[in-house]
Amino acid sequence: MSAVTAAPPGNKPGSKDAKPGKKVSERQRPLWLLTPGGLLMTLIILIPLLLALWISLIDLDQYTLRRWVEAPFIGIGNYVESFEAGLPKSIWLSVSFAVLSTAVTVPIGIAAALVTQNAYRGRALVRAVFLIPYVLPSFVVASVWRTMLQPDGIVNETLGLGSTLWLSGPNSYWTLVLVEIWAAWPFIYLMALAALQSVDNEVHEASAVDGANWWAKLTRVILPYLRGPVLLACLLATLNHINNFTLPFVLFGAPAPDDVNVMPMLVYVTSFQGLRFGLSAAMAVISLILIAIPLYAYLRAVRLDVDK
């Protein structure tokens, strides 16, 4: 932005307006260049969001769909019904599942990053292998696990567990967590690896000169470097877990067992099987707010939104 920081010719030096050069330049930034992007954002994000908000306030279902403009306005009716239709339990399931998955994937991801930090024979191969779960489409991951976790599937046979049910009942929750961890840890690994590589060589040298052993070096020097990126990774990963629809849908089908009726599943069934578009929009809005809370907290904490 250095090009626009020069004082514009119209401002006389020493005049009141021109005093803080930066301010003037800020006022004259060519913000209009943002118009195409802004229009696009309005069209594909803002308007649909506002419509979703509106839909959440009307009684829109298959009977009123055709004349949706005339669908009866019922205020917070859908929101009230959401709480009776099992949303609190779904929220609890989604949040606990997401937090649990993140909590387990972080140490795995960091450990994997540390393992592939120093050069050794075959490191490239190890790195490639680590990325396999991440590059596989969620649908494939879920299908393969679903097959393996059949009552007479390979998991039960190998572990000698008889015909333990992994895809129905209380176990299904742990299945969901397990498969999510399997598929999601490389994301933390990637973020941690990127952070590790940004650690200056001088830091390594300095700690070597100071005679730090590996543990002290890891906990006092390296990990603090990772803190920022890994926290960001935690946030993004948690949001990804909460948003994951494909995995529970393919693993368990719809209707899902009560133990894995996470928010995306509930919204899907309400919308596409129950055809209660208004109700499901209300559920979606509630979950959006829920997701916005950690996001807001994070943005406040790192102050990404504040001009420095």
Next chain:
Amino acid sequence: MRYGRAIALAGATVLVAAMTACGGDDEGGGGDGAGKTLNVLIGANTQYPEEFAAWQKSISDKFKAQTGADVKFETFASANDELTKIQTSVVAGSGPDVYAVGTTFTPTAYSTGAFVKLGDEEWKKIGGKEKFVPATLGISGPDDQNQVGIPWVSRPFVMAYNTELLKAAGIDKPATTWDELTAQAKQLTKGDQYGLAIAYKDNFDPWKFVWGMSTQAGNPLIDGKTAKLQDPTVKKAYETYFGWLTTDKVVDPAAIGWTNPQAVAAFSKGKTGYFALTTATAINSLDQGAVKGKWAFTLLPTVPPGATSRPANGVEAASILSGDNLLVADYSKNKDLAFEYVKLVTDQEQQLDYYKKFGNLPANAAALDTLKSDQKLAPLTDAAQKSVATPFTGAWADIQLALTNVAVQTLPDLAKGPVSAATLDGRIADAQKKAQSSLDRAK
């Protein structure tokens, strides 16, 4: 699909409405269709993609020769895709002219009010109501005056049985009552051989059993605006269905995790007596397995569990009325062409051609008659005529979901043994509540 898209979709749906409302289709009446294009939405055929493309081409050519107009086929991959398309089109008042929708989805489509109600004139345009198998008209609308669905193809459900295993067990004819089926299945179960293949974890199968058994016992699940899921017939149906696995032990314990295709695969291995719910489209899979040449179709039992004959108010429901209906969109500017298309694909010749290519039975009565001579198909054609429509209400989607949900939530209990009456009652009560609330909303 990510979760945020659910929100976006809702918005986008409406957005499409705003945008397409400005556009407009070409105007004009029927007769000479030259230069016009008819849009048809139809389910993609993943089993026979090449034949399906060839069929589309041949229909397009014939239609062009007849009317001068082109047909443009648009396919949907899943019921979800179809629903989304219907939603956007209904809201926008613009989209496909003709829809092919599943029978059980027809009430939902009807409730949107976006499709042409068929009067005498419309029926005449497509060759008269008489040309269809009477049973197939059962889910065209809530009553004779309010029909929207034109029967296109039928896929009635039947049982498949292993002729060799039955013979070896000294069973000379397949079961016709549910109790008989259970008894025969017990006879057939020994060693690594099982009497029945049931897809307990399927997302659609369970409600079909429960509906069938209850309907046969005189309870079609809905009475006017009242859901009757807490009727003893429903409980008996669930007990019978779960009992095969837990008390009768005539089903492979692994069946608790099966979907319908998995049950087909299990039956194909030749170690199972009966496969209780299947249809013509499974023929290929069966003929590719060890069971090839050793299987036959038969009607599902039509006498309710616990009885030796059907009660007076019971219905001989051999299958749900299953297949596809054609619906003409109310907003269509090409209605005459649309009916000409419907006439073309429901004529005897095209119906038989479609059957030969894809195994879906004709809804055209004359076409179905010509298949009756085929012994192997006899149970299917019989089932097509004895199919009974599921209740015609916009709430049906919710009700079948609630019925399936009872099975889904009960699976973990089944692994431990028979489900307790109290637990089952509780789950049925929950289903009843959902069904009733959905019926209360129905307009």
